[in-house]
């Protein structure tokens with residue numbers, strides 16, 4: 162007789178395979194070959210490529226490689242479908258999204274098995290995580306569709322959306338893309354990843370089944386070139402991409418200056434931080450979910466284990482014991498922990514990076530058992546003795562490979578966590594809520610999980626900082642990515658009425674006035690304003706500033722690359738500003754307003770001299786600037802985040818954080834108000850700034866120095882460099898220590914800024930110089946506050 166304990170010890174797992182019968186029947190029905198889904202119909206298969214099951218290395222289907230003609234047809238269908246889709250009531254669109262959610266649930270078994278066969282991930286994950294989250298995403302966004310008109314008043318869908326997705330969560334990434342796009346009233350052309358197209362084909366069938374109008378969702382198969390054809394298509398209004406940072410950078414450059422909206426969800430090297438008071442048994446299970454979930458092919462995988470030195474040995478021992486018991490095997494076996502790697506190329510990449518880790522001197526550990534050899538399997542792998550600067554500590558491996566490093570103090574943990582060009586996610590493990598909520602805001606990442614990891618929900622935004630991309634998916638914050646300010650409302654008409662007098666009219670007026678004594682004398686050469694001090698420009702050049710009618714108004718310094726570098730350094734040194742309270746920032750904005758009001762006449766005279774708009778218009782501009790400063794003083798402590806209603810026992814805190822160092826290149830209409838309208842929201846939200854004022858009319862900015870000096874603005878929060886605006890804006894966009902660039906001006910300048918921004922994937926916000934800054938709807942408010950912030954979602958589960 163054996164005891165229960167003995168039975169447990171000797172008990173072997175038998176195989177518990179999920180049936181693939183239904184999936185095979187579905188593939189058979191399609192004769193295992195697929196075209197594209199365009200305009201509500203399947204195209205004839207063309208030139209095809211193989212779809213391989215990574216667990217068996219066998220070809221299970223073939224799909225068509227999309228040509229530019231295919232992409233043209235799909236975009237054309239989406240464009241034709243757009244007016245009809247838009248004309249539907251929000252409620253009607255909500256019903257369609259709801260029907261898609263129901264369809265996903267009805268076919269959940271087929272989808273889960275198909276996903277597992279196509280990608281190699283375990284059926285446990287596809288069945289319990291991927292597919293339920295897909296349904297949840299469509300349900301949640303049926304809600305946003307329903308509420309579109311009230312919750313996003315003044316906004317409308319951007320138009321035709323091109324979406325390109327990766328292979329690691331094929332159907333889930335499709336849902337993350339399509340659900341918000343449709344909810345916002347857009348039509349879609351989506352390209353699945355070449356390794357994993359099958360669930361997208363099954364999804365097309367669902368869309369067909371529920372009777373979605375033709376052309377609203379189009380799916381084109383293919384490789385990178387097909388994706389590029391979508392990106393380059395002139396009739397596509399927005400690109401949403403998830404994938405490698407390398408391709409993200411290509412897309413950033415390709416869309417630069419096109420006016421296309423862009424969101425990028427790229428790679429990561431996310432820290433998993435364990436403090437000495439953490440519950441180590443929970444930590445071990447957390448690590449399993451962080452890095453061995455989906456074989457580590459997860460953009461937000463907790464791939465860097467940062468552990469407090471005093472508990473390192475204990476944790477590593479526990480981890481190795483747990484790893485020894487993990488099971489790698491057939492993904493359709495309900496009892497395996499890990500399935501197969503998606504493709505040979507990815508397997509080779511993992512092997513190569515592991516070898517590099519060994520070569521660079523780190524200690525590699527793998528369990529004693531061997532992986533199956535009939536497919537592309539790789540065992541869970543742990544590295545210790547890792548140098549923070551080594552390849553495996555810096556490069557995204559995208560496989561089941563964990564690298565461990567240690568730290569002594571919380572400060573050190575933050576420094577180590579942020580020692581990466583990425584900023585997607587982080588996990589923080591401690592029993593002290595005090596410590597957890599102190600650390601979470603200090604980590605440069607879009608998502609922070611406290612005592613948990615890899616939690617996702619449609620109601621909470623997901624997305625990164627820095628080289629992890631920009632934009633959020635999920636939550637209200639994700640909806641904004643698919644919306645633009647309504648075109649064709651009454652505002653365009655009112656703009657024409659309110660527009661400042663034309664150059665010609667202004668010129669005539671000032672000619673009549675002659676060079677009146679109102680113009681200030683040419684009595685001094687202003688300098689630049691850097692780090693709270695007036696600084697001579699590096700090149701020592703100045704330029705003469707003239708009014709439209711040719712009168713000399715003054716001189717301004719010619720800033721160059723070196724001046725921008727100095728200004729960026731000053732802006733960095735001033736980053737303590739982000740920790741000032743909202744109340745404190747408000748006080749300073751009001752103080753600037755007060756000091757400007759005291760000198761309103763002088764500023765109005767200067768505006769008039771530079772632009773010749775007349776004293777009344779100039780005075781109105783100064784008044785509006787004062788009011789604008791008040792608005793952002795008001796917002797500084799009121800632009801709240803949200804607590805997302807996620808389906809866990811806990812909360813997801815969506816916190817608005819400053820972006821960091823923001824470069825601002827101003828337009829030429831309203832030289833003072835145009836500048837204040839951009840700088841005030843940026844600093845109200847805690848950013849520090851480098852401002853390039855209007856090139857022809859820079860003197861309102863140089864006059865502004867003395868206002869700043871008397872308003873308690875900390876040194877370096879606002880730096881001003883005058884000169885060739887487009888050149889200086891491009892220098893800002895190229896600078897790796899600048900986190901965002903705003904540019905107001907012509908298409909060419911916007912293109913240069915967006916192209917250069919690809920160097921560190923900084924956020925850009927560019928628009929044409931045609932805003933009516935005097936109009937409060939157009940010139941201030943939440944649109945500016947959103948641009949000045951990024952949302953960090955901090956997940957805090959609670960309960961024992």
Ligand code: NAI
Pocket residue numbers: 325326327328329352353354355383384385386387388389390392403404405406408409411412426427428429459460507510557558559
């Ligand atoms: P990838 O970025 O090349 O592919 C992602 C998608 O982009 C696919 O649909 C692909 O066809 C498409 N694509 C490729 N080149 C394109 C182009 N020039 N224009 C438009 N679309 C294009 O990623 P890949 O090659 O599959 O994996 C390489 C590495 O990228 C992985 O080892 C991993 O480190 C990382 N990766 C990160 C992902 C994430 O979720 N953050 C997802 C997939 C890969």
Ligand code: MG
Pocket residue numbers: 385
């Ligand atoms: Mg690639």
